[in-house]
Amino acid sequence: MPHWQIALVIMIGYLVIALLIGVLAGRGKDSSSLDEFAVAGGKLGLVVMWFLMGGAVFSAFSFLGAPGWAYEKGAPAFYIIIYTAFAILPWYIIGPKIGKIGQKHKLYTVSAFLKQRYQSKVLAMIVGLIALLASIQYLATQLTGMAHIFNIMTEGRIPFWLGGLLAYGIVVIYVATGGLRAAAWSDVFQGLLMIVISWVVGLAIVNQLHDSVGGMFTNIVTETPEFLQVGAEGSNMGKVSFTTTILVSVIGFLMWPHLFSKSYASDAKTIKKTVLVYPVFALFLIPLLLVGFAAKGVVDPGMLDSPDTVLPFLITTVMNLPGWVYGLVGAGALAAAMSSADAITHSASLETTDGIVRNIWGDLSDKTVLLIMRVGVFIIGGLAYFITIFGGQGLVALLLGAYGAIVQFAPGVYSALFWRRATATGVVAGLVVGTALNFYFQLVVVTTPFEIHAGILGLAANIVITIVVSLLTKKQVNAEVEDYIRAS
């Protein structure tokens, strides 16, 4: 059997298992419960929670993008492990707080969280809309990853549209049927698979191409030492750009609706323990970076469509590995993409329902809301699919573009938790200006002053405006203001 057929069989086998686990996880639970669908009844345990949060980091971006960055840019790729380790840390303080507030007011989303505190439908709708757009962008990166993997590992026999449809179709099915619990249990399986595969295959690649890790870096140090320094002469990412990219990722991370809402899905102890063991996830990414460095000087950049394809390219073309390795790496990359896509699709549907639909059509019964959320999974899934097939851009650029907009939620969220004086007008004004600035610097003009990340420029304006406008408007006196501050 030729390599690509073995790979195809393994990847299809993986997809079948992922589908089974996803669908079975939701069985035996109350399928008519909104609470179960949205936050798994608030009862997820430590291991599941850890993989659910970790799955978000271990995405197509890390599996394909991390080697791509290390190969193309060198030292700036360390940004990936740095932000993975640190972005979770504020959750120790704010997670339990948000969880308490959520239980008291029956919340499932970021938009409902902000609406309740600021008593503003407009704010909820803006947040719902940004969350939807950013989620679709993020989903597009995961979908591109899945489609690429199928395409490369089968040596071009599975076309782009079909690979994306197969993998993402399965995600949509188990998320729509099993809700958060299905996503969570799939993430456990997918997380374990990714970790094992990235270590085994990653180290095998390094050892085969360079004898040892030390030998590999000794070569790079002799030939191009600046490749291992951020912002050195000849390096292609500056220090300001590096630092602000980390900052935007660290601040924005927990503002992502699918991560923010996990505060509602567990108790304070589980949240804190998840934070404690989370930095280990950053270390799991190390072999993926090593793969990128291993390709440096071995793979000619002209032979790649984009740096993100360096890992699959090494396996299929350079190293001539057996077919089952194709299949394993394919399955690992699919797992990475799918474990992010499920949580994002789920939360995008929740945010759209809570933020937009509920505020336009007013009072809806829980049953109707649940139905809308399930249908929403299919609609958002379809949208993301079509945008991916007809769109295009580097994986990393897309992800950072979406990140820039999400980080603008931070002033509203942190003010809700810690600052009584913040008002709806202030937060809305800050959010609108911050988001607009971010998009202006990201899409209209290509360069930013001092290479500062567009999201950070937007955030700076956002914070100033939130504070100034809040102080200029009348203090809010609703009971929720105190509730939010005092919750702990």
Added chain:
Amino acid sequence: MSKRKFTAIYCITVTIPFLMLIFPLSEIGNRATPLVFGLPFSFFWAILWILITFTALLFIYQIDPANREEGDQ
């Protein structure tokens, strides 16, 4: 220890290692050599501070007053 004090300790403990990894302070570790455990110094620097943070968190969790209140979460 009060909750407020614990929050302050927590924030300081996690901010210090973070500052070591972004500019300007990360300049200290931003160099290719010497190789440590086969890794360039800049790579080792990042991993080192992640490990330090991980260890510090394990200690911090022990002194968190919220974790001592029995039956209350």
